[in-house]
Amino acid sequence: MENGFSYPRTDAFPAGLRVLVVDDDPTWIKILARMLEKCSYRVTTCCLARDALNMLRERKDGFDIIISDVNMPDMDGFKLLEQVGLEMDLPVIMMSVDGERSRVMKGVQHGACDYLLKPVRMKELQNIWQHVFRKKILEVKDIESQEGIEDIQMMKYGLDEFDNGQLLSGGDMFSVKKRRDMENKEHDDQEFSDSSTVKKARVVWSVDLHQKFVNAVNQIGFDSDCHLDNACTEPISVIFLAEIGPKKILDLMNVPWLTRENIASHLQCPPEDIEPTAESQIAVMHPPGRQPKTVSLFSFGKKYRLYLSRLQKQNEPKTSFAGIKQSDFSSKDPPGSFDLQRSITMHQNNAANINFGYCGHKILVQDMDSQIHEGDLKGIVSALPIAEPKKALMGEIPDPQKTSSSSRMGLTESLRSLVPDVNYASFECTFSKQHCWSGEVPVMQLKQLKQEHDGNTHLPLPSPRHHIQMDPLQSAPSICPRTSIMERGKSGPIEIKPFYTEYRSNHVTSKSPVDSFSVQADSHIINSQDFEAISTFRSSMKNHGLNQNFINNSESVQPNSIPGNGSNLVPSHEDLEFFSLQGYGYTENIGLQNIEFSDYTDSELITELPGHLYNGLRLNCDYLDLIEYLTVDQGLFIT
DNA sequence: CACCGTATCT
DNA sequence: AAGATACGGT
Known part of the structure; x- marks a missing residue:
């Protein structure tokens, strides 16, 4: 953001975001699905982590983001998280009823881009698209640095592309990349109301x-x-x-x-x-x-x-x-x-x-x-x-x-x-x-x-220095x-x-x-x-x-x-x-x-x-x- | 709240 | 080393 581009303005943008919800509790599934739909997201639900994984494998690039509960009978939420991180580079949001620090930490360490506490609030769901968005930015930056391109235009281009609705068209807009440095996402928090977490580009004083x-x-x-x-x-x-x-x-x-x-x-x-x-x-x-x-x-x-x-x-x-x-x-x-x-x-x-x-x-x-x-x-x-x-x-x-x-x-x-x-x-x-x-x-x-x-200040005048006598003659x-x-x-x-x-x-x-x-x-x-x-x-x-x-x-x-x-x-x-x-x-x-x-x-x-x-x-x-x-x-x- | 200067982090 | 960020003060 600091670099001159702005968020997509397209009204359509967040709408249509393909969200996969994974939770063993059908009640929560329903609630979440309803809330997400209200956000105009396309929702797919799944009550078994295993199934979710299979679905993801079958429909590669079929989802933009995943929201998964931590506690599931068939597979630990973290395991799923890890797997997703390895196989498909999608942002994953973890959730649970408790906010136990160690758990949250674990989620983050495993690559979760966010950690929500149940009950999840509408506002939080409304904002999940930002994770997708941010990811895109990071990718662009990554490419940029890899290629030594410092032109901001490059980034602009990437975002425009994003903005232009490829996301909605279901195209392969998010390349499948292995998740790198998951630690970088540590700072994500539930608010994430803006992209402030994106590191500011260093200004080079040319x-x-x-x-x-x-x-x-x-x-x-x-x-x-x-x-x-x-x-x-x-x-x-x-x-x-x-x-x-x-x-x-x-x-x-x-x-x-x-x-x-x-x-x-x-x-x-x-x-x-x-x-x-x-x-x-x-x-x-x-x-x-x-x-x-x-x-x-x-x-x-x-x-x-x-x-x-x-x-x-x-x-x-x-x-x-x-x-x-x-x-x-x-x-x-x-x-x-x-x-x-x-x-x-x-x-x-x-x-x-x-x-x-x-x-x-x-x-x-x-x-x-x-x-x-x-x-x-x-x-x-x-x-x-x-x-x-x-x-x-x-x-x-x-x-x-x-x-x-x-x-x-x-x-x-x-x-x-x-x-x-x-x-x-x-x-x-x-x-x-x-x-x-x-x-x-x-x-x-x-x-x-x-x-x-x-x-x-702490720098007292060294008096001796100041009194060197001079003989005028x-x-x-x-x-x-x-x-x-x-x-x-x-x-x-x-x-x-x-x-x-x-x-x-x-x-x-x-x-x-x-x-x-x-x-x-x-x-x-x-x-x-x-x-x-x-x-x-x-x-x-x-x-x-x-x-x-x-x-x-x-x-x-x-x-x-x-x-x-x-x-x-x-x-x-x-x-x-x-x-x-x-x-x-x-x-x-x-x-x-x-x-x-x-x-x-x-x-x-x-x-x-x-x-x-x-x-x-x-x-x-x-x-x-x-x-x-x-x-x-x-x-x-x-x- | 806007701005500063400064301390500390990266 | 050079910048970013945090922070306390006005």
């Missing part, structure tokens, strides 16, 4: 379907954007977001056979490559045309929580940089961080924008594809809750001076997509005000967070990500070595011409004025505060020649985080010098990106804190 889903989400996101502008007039504000509920998405998707549950279920799956944000829902659109990197949206479901807690546990044991352990990233790309990383990767060579915005207790990160015109700001947006719940709740604007420590870690954390601190009061975000955006633009949409003060924090990074010369670039060994081996070995290159960034000095201007409130996505343009200089493209172990440098979350921490440490006078990006992506990833993305890199930062995340007093190597 790229196509998913795309629709994404579009729907984005559409919703767009709607919320409209509100954003208004909301943002107030500094403190909690901007809000549209409700991205399954229902709404479903409606927007406009896919008839899809159900709300399907959407809800889909929402539960955390995409592995997005930046998870506490209590938020995010939709990310990756470059089109690439398999796994499609868009996704997830809610804060259990699956996601499990993922986080797992991540956290891994972190617990070791106090490494910002609480991250290498193991976190060793085997697989953790959801989240990679996204950002990826964004950067994407942009290192393309003229895309990354826009970081801070709004009250919210931080917005926007990544815009340069291809979009000025008006089209929609890009990747990620909301990063800051870890200062109380303040956030009060709508207090973080003091730049203070934010350098704890609050800032919140961002780091977010970036890292680690522990979701539900204390992060509500927050939300969005951006942009443009209308057209095709689904081709990488997009990340944020959704509102529910406010829950007490909402502390020091050019580089003395914190080191567990490793590879470091080695920062006084003036030389910081080398970041890959943690993604796997990634490296998979992607870096075969280098493409563009495999590595560097981007020169202008130096920038951040001063407190900028800061304040921004603090007031992020004036939307306009280039406030800092604006850095990383121009891809093809000239500067140089092979990554980090000898030593011969390993190529690969950026990792840690790397990014590291940046961010560094940034946190400096609220003032930070000069950006050499930022060197070396593409660690191989041709594969590159092809994955639209060509236009490789035109340069541009960063737009509204909030210094965030901007700084890229500002290192020394050069930076990301390979």
Whole structure:
């Protein structure tokens, strides 16, 4: 039913159903026969199981369904049931005066499609045709799967055939097949008032379907954007977001056979490559045309929580940089961080924008594809809750001076997509005000967070992690990500070595011409004025505060020649985080010098990106804190 | 009752 | 792993 076809509407359909009634009690035979006839069924009666069997053998395909009593002198009803199951594949309904569980169970186990208690009610008999009907459906499905035909039309065809009255014509509409997996019928119960027992076909979220889903989400996101502008007039504000509920998405998707549950279920799956944000829902659109990197949206479901807690546990044991352990990233790309990383990767060579915005207790990160015109700001947006719940709740604007420590870690954390601190009061975000955006633009949409003060979840904030102190005077924090990074010369670039060994081996070995290159960034000095201007409130996505343009200089493209172990440098979350921490440490006078990006992506990833993305890199930062995340007093190597 | 988010099952 | 289904809450 879920697949789009409906029950036969022919008035004639259930009428004429050929029913064989088997019961040793003549009284019951009479009663049943009368009732069945009232249902317009064709009834044949028999008071001996043996006779019934013979009759069935003689007139193969002469009946559509059998109703048999369990207790009969000549042959146990179950025996008959079994026999029928073996010789002819007909639905059999068992009945008895008692509903003893074991008996019913036995009946079901022997393949009964239903078990009726005497006295049998009219309604029950009226519904028996459904067993026949359902059987037909199962057969069709069976054939379908056997032949690998997934087209629903096939099933439709089968039902139409059914509907067209072959049943009435007495034709051989039910093929004689051995009853398979009788257990499957266990769930039949006396009601069986509908075909709900037919298992729902699994929805396969094809790229196509998913795309629709994404579009729907984005559409919703767009709607919320409209509100954003208004909301943002107030500094403190909690901007809000549209409700991205399954229902709404479903409606927007406009896919008839899809159900709300399907959407809800889909929402539960955390995409592995997005930046998870506490209590938020995010939709990310990756470059089109690439398999796994499609868009996704997830809610804060259990699956996601499990993922986080797992991540956290891994972190617990070791106090490494910002609480991250290498193991976190060793085997697989953790959801989240990679996204950002990826964004950067994407942009290192393309003229895309990354826009970081801070709004009250919210931080917005926007990544815009340069291809979009000025008006089209929609890009990747990620909301990063800051870890200062109380303040956030009060709508207090973080003091730049203070934010350098704890609050800032919140961002780091977010970036890292680690522990979701539900204390992060509500927050939300969005951006942009443009209308057209095709689904081709990488997009990340944020959704509102529910406010829950007490909402502390099971994932307490690992405090230590949040209080890494940075010395503003020091050019580089003395914190080191567990490793590879470091080695920062006084003036030389910081080398970041890959943690993604796997990634490296998979992607870096075969280098493409563009495999590595560097981007020169202008130096920038951040001063407190900028800061304040921004603090007031992020004036939307306009280039406030800092604006850095990383121009891809093809000239500067140089092979990554980090000898030593011969390993190529690969950026990792840690790397990014590291940046961010560094940034946190400096609220003032930070000069950006050499930022060197070396593409660690191989041709594969590159092809994955639209060509236009490789035109340069541009960063737009509204909030210094965030901007700084890229500002290192020394050069930076990301390979 | 409609919808949600989440937990659990398959 | 990815979906379906169950379930409790609003």
